[in-house]
Amino acid sequence: MSEKYQNFAEGLLQFLNDSPTAFHAVKNAAALLRENGFEELKETENWSLKNEGRYFVVKSGSAVIAFTVGKGDLAKEGFRIIGAHTDSPALKIKPGACSVTPDGYVKLNVEVYGGAILQTWFDRPLALAGRLVVKENGTLQEKLIQIDKPVFIIPNLCIHFSRDMKEKGSLNKQTEILPLLSMKEEGMEKDDYLPALLQDEVGIKKADLVDYELFLYEYQKGIFTGKKQEFISASRIDDLSMVYAGLDALTKAETGEGCQVFAAFDNEEVGSTTAQGANSGLMLHILNRICKNLGMTDEGYFQAVAGSTSISADLAHAVHPNYSDKHDAESRPVLGGGPVIKYSASQRYATTAMSAAYFAQVCERAGVPCQKFVNRNDIAGGSTIGPALSGLTTIPTVDMGAPILAMHSIREFGAVADMEYTRQVFLAYYEGGRC
Numbered sequence: 001m002s003e004k005y006q007n008f009a010e011g012l013l014q015f016l017n018d019s020p021t022a023f024h025a026v027k028n029a030a031a032l033l034r035e036n037g038f039e040e041l042k043e044t045e046n047w048s049l050k051n052e053g054r055y056f057v058v059k060s061g062s063a064v065i066a067f068t069v070g071k072g073d074l075a076k077e078g079f080r081i082i083g084a085h086t087d088s089p090a091l092k093i094k095p096g097a098c099s100v101t102p103d104g105y106v107k108l109n110v111e112v113y114g115g116a117i118l119q120t121w122f123d124r125p126l127a128l129a130g131r132l133v134v135k136e137n138g139t140l141q142e143k144l145i146q147i148d149k150p151v152f153i154i155p156n157l158c159i160h161f162s163r164d165m166k167e168k169g170s171l172n173k174q175t176e177i178l179p180l181l182s183m184k185e186e187g188m189e190k191d192d193y194l195p196a197l198l199q200d201e202v203g204i205k206k207a208d209l210v211d212y213e214l215f216l217y218e219y220q221k222g223i224f225t226g227k228k229q230e231f232i233s234a235s236r237i238d239d240l241s242m243v244y245a246g247l248d249a250l251t252k253a254e255t256g257e258g259c260q261v262f263a264a265f266d267n268e269e270v271g272s273t274t275a276q277g278a279n280s281g282l283m284l285h286i287l288n289r290i291c292k293n294l295g296m297t298d299e300g301y302f303q304a305v306a307g308s309t310s311i312s313a314d315l316a317h318a319v320h321p322n323y324s325d326k327h328d329a330e331s332r333p334v335l336g337g338g339p340v341i342k343y344s345a346s347q348r349y350a351t352t353a354m355s356a357a358y359f360a361q362v363c364e365r366a367g368v369p370c371q372k373f374v375n376r377n378d379i380a381g382g383s384t385i386g387p388a389l390s391g392l393t394t395i396p397t398v399d400m401g402a403p404i405l406a407m408h409s410i411r412e413f414g415a416v417a418d419m420e421y422t423r424q425v426f427l428a429y430y431e432g433g434r435c
């Protein structure tokens with residue numbers, strides 16, 4: 001890896017490794033914001049914003065919106081927004097966490113969160129993280145936990161029994177993906193195993209445990225790879241790499257004339273329609289509150305929103321070396337070729353000609369190359385937060401992201417250079433003049 005990329009890339013890898021769930025990503029984001037002079041605001045308390053102040057709000061423990069108040073007239077300058085998401089596909093523990101088979105295997109009962117490539121979860125040591133709701137002195141408290149140990153595994157069926165299974169792609173999600181925890185132990189019932197694990201590893205008593213949101217993650221950490229260590233192979237690159245790039249840009253940007261905003265929403269992988277998702281009132285509430293708190297009229301607020309721009313930052317598909325025909329013949333982003341603008345006639349991406357042109361101009365100003373992506377007509381492709389964000393706020397939005405391979409695998413694959421380019425273009429966006 002070239003030296004100029006190293007610092008940011010190492011910070012990014014650390015952030016990915018330290019953030020096994022959206023809750024942990026937000027905790028780490030909040031710590032990074034605090035270190036850089038951002039003050040936490042609570043939704044339930046009075047705010048008193050100051051010019052050139054730096055602030056952030058955490059929503060539900062899994063989304064965060066950070067912003068800096070500018071020097072100029074917000075009604076004229078507007079908001080400059082970057083949005084990303086904190087969640088990634090994973091296996092989530094169901095209520096009724098364990099079962100014991102007649103053969104004496106203790107299995108974890110899980111459901112699938114988001115569009116995971118389930119085959120990649122097999123034969124890998126899996127660890128556990130998330131949050132618990134516990135009783136503490138008669139009140140309910142949330143507790144973030146992480147058991148960073150190889151506790152679970154989903155063993156593959158051996159080749160000798162599966163020769164007749166033509167398509168391993170058609171896994172039964174109810175019966176074939178349940179991770180193994182242990183063998184049955186004397187005196188233990190099926191409902192004892194998860195509480196016993198939590199008591200041993202994080203000291204929570206069964207009597208105090210009320211509920212949980214727990215996810216499995218790959219125990220093995222992310223690494224740099226490739227001939228020159230120019231690639232990154234890690235879990236949750238989608239979309240924590242864009243979260244990290246956005247945070248880095250916001251914390252390093254010079255205060256602007258308008259208001260610089262970075263938002264990392266939860267639940268993109270399951271459609272964004274939650275209190276902490278992009279398809280909610282969250283963003284508009286915050287924008288409105290910033291304006292009101294700075295003493296602006298409704299008229300000023302509407303003008304500010306109308307004069308704003310937004311970047312929806314989620315990852316893009318690089319052309320795959322072994323499946324190159326999956327891309328449209330004329331738009332073929334590659335690893336290392338720079339951030340990708342995503343187009344869709346059916347508006348599964350919010351990009352318009354003008355928002356794309358604006359973004360391309362920012363890339364040019366930053367000295368960063370930029371690529372374009374549109375799906376083949378016979379492939380439906382994905383979507384992201386851009387359409388929701390743009391629809392709810394009415395702010396023109398470009399959908400973009402660094403190109404990667406293996407999207408939604410337990411381990412995704414990208415180029416270090418694209419992460420660095422993205423950081424640079426975000427910084428240029430926050431610091432640049434209006435187009």
Ligand code: CO
Pocket residue numbers: 085238239268314315384
């Ligand atoms: Co994504």
